[in-house]
Amino acid sequence: MAVSANNILAALRAVIDPDRGQDVVTLGMIGGLAIKGGNIGFAIEVDPARGVKLEPLRQACETRVLALPGVTSVTAVLTAHRAPSGGPAPAAAPGHSHEAPAEGRRSGRMTLPGVRAILAVASGKGGVGKSTTAVNLALGLARLGLKVGVLDADVYGPSIPRMLGVRGKPHSTGEKLEPMRAYGVACMSIGFLVDEDTPMIWRGPMVMSALEQMLRDVDWGALDVLVLDLPPGTGDAQLTIAQRVPVTGAVIVSTPQDIALLDARKGLNMFRKVDVPVIGLVENMSYFVCPHCGGRSDIFSHGGARRTAEQMDMEFLGEVPLHMAIRETSDAGLPIVVTRPEAEQAQAYMRLAATVADRLKALLAGGMRQPPRLVMM
Ligand SMILES: Nc1ncnc2c1ncn2[C@@H]1O[C@H](COP(=O)(O)OP(=O)(O)O)[C@@H](O)[C@H]1O
Numbered sequence: 174m175a176v177s178a179n180n181i182l183a184a185l186r187a188v189i190d191p192d193r194g195q196d197v198v199t200l201g202m203i204g205g206l207a208i209k210g211g212n213i214g215f216a217i218e219v220d221p222a223r224g225v226k227l228e229p230l231r232q233a234c235e236t237r238v239l240a241l242p243g244v245t246s247v248t249a250v251l252t253a254h255r256a257p258s259g260g261p262a263p264a265a266a267p268g269h270s271h272e273a274p275a276e277g278r279r280s281g282r283m284t285l286p287g288v289r290a291i292l293a294v295a296s297g298k299g300g301v302g303k304s305t306t307a308v309n310l311a312l313g314l315a316r317l318g319l320k321v322g323v324l325d326a327d328v329y330g331p332s333i334p335r336m337l338g339v340r341g342k343p344h345s346t347g348e349k350l351e352p353m354r355a356y357g358v359a360c361m362s363i364g365f366l367v368d369e370d371t372p373m374i375w376r377g378p379m380v381m382s383a384l385e386q387m388l389r390d391v392d393w394g395a396l397d398v399l400v401l402d403l404p405p406g407t408g409d410a411q412l413t414i415a416q417r418v419p420v421t422g423a424v425i426v427s428t429p430q431d432i433a434l435l436d437a438r439k440g441l442n443m444f445r446k447v448d449v450p451v452i453g454l455v456e457n458m459s460y461f462v463c464p465h466c467g468g469r470s471d472i473f474s475h476g477g478a479r480r481t482a483e484q485m486d487m488e489f490l491g492e493v494p495l496h497m498a499i500r501e502t503s504d505a506g507l508p509i510v511v512t513r514p515e516a517e518q519a520q521a522y523m524r525l526a527a528t529v530a531d532r533l534k535a536l537l538a539g540g541m542r543q544p545p546r547l548v549m550m
Pocket residue numbers: 296298299300301302303304305306332405457458493494495496497499500501503504
């Protein structure tokens with residue numbers, strides 16, 4: 174039996190917000206209801222000041238909906254809506270001005286005091302090794318002595334917990350969540366907040382609110398670089414993130430095939446549209462190194478990314494070979510940069526990290542051709 178939105182809202186009317194004494198539907202707290210067969214997703218909008226204290230309310234909502242006939246899974250997320258006293262509501266389309274962090278809220282752009290630079294790792298399509306690159310690049314930056322955080326913004330397919338080998342649930346201290354830690358870097362992922370087998374049925378607006386929570390309600394502390402593993406693609410979700418999050422610079426990951434490179438171009442154009450400086454393009458799975466004989470073969474016409482980068486007037490940041498050791502370490506939560514730093518593949522990531530650190534520094538100092546959108550505090 175198919176479940177309807179009315180059934181779900183009726184069930185949620187039994188859940189009372191303890192602070193306000195009325196039910197969550199009457200209070201207008203339920204948003205973004207998504208029904209995919211028996212899989213239900215919705216957002217519960219709460220005042221950010223109450224944030225994590227409302228976890229029992231969230232669970233009560235899930236339990237009520239899960240009890241309905243025909244429902245197989247429920248994913249409810251607390252989304253922090255802005256309290257009316259917290260300043261004007263964000264504009265739908267932030268402008269491209271170069272405002273200071275304190276003014277970010279006015280344009281709907283988030284602010285992250287304490288975080289010096291935000292590095293987005295993006296790809297035109299999935300499966301090109303974006304997360305593997307994000308993790309090894311982050312750990313490479315940490316090895317260079319920087320304070321690094323990793324935020325898994327790929328809320329549809331979070332893979333950072335697995336790649337960093339971290340399990341468990343984050344603790345909350347007061348109103349904030351403590352990030353998880355692995356290999357000396359702080360990390361947060363929707364994967365820590367919902368069960369691994371919960372289907373990800375987010376709608377566009379929910380992606381942003383889940384991400385906002387992971388940025389704003391997590392105690393990131395002082396960071397030199399926060400590495401953002403973006404969802405693959407160049408659609409609305411990515412565009413919104415690029416507009417709302419004060420990204421210092423973006424790295425685009427591509428494999429050498431033409432089709433992947435075509436999508437990488439779309440990625441570049443997307444960032445240019447919203448004035449996010451693109452640091453450059455990385456060619457992943459650039460060539461194949463046989464783990465047995467060490468012989469090299471260019472299975473996907475190696476070098477395509479370098480040519481594309483040149484044509485598109487962006488920097489080519491280097492190539493990472495397709496190598497068994499990268500796959501094995503990445504999928505086992507033992508990233509090669511920290512577990513086998515002497516390996517040639519790890520060195521490729523270290524070179525990438527050094528270049529990226531350098532370009533971020535230049536962007537923060539305002540010394541690059543494309544101006545940074547934000548003056549960091
Ligand atoms: N250079 C590489 N060599 C071998 N395997 C790789 C390499 N880069 C990524 N992989 C593997 O490819 C798969 C997809 O990579 P992943 O980083 O999850 O891609 P994405 O985040 O773009 O979807 C993973 O199993 C990963 O271990």
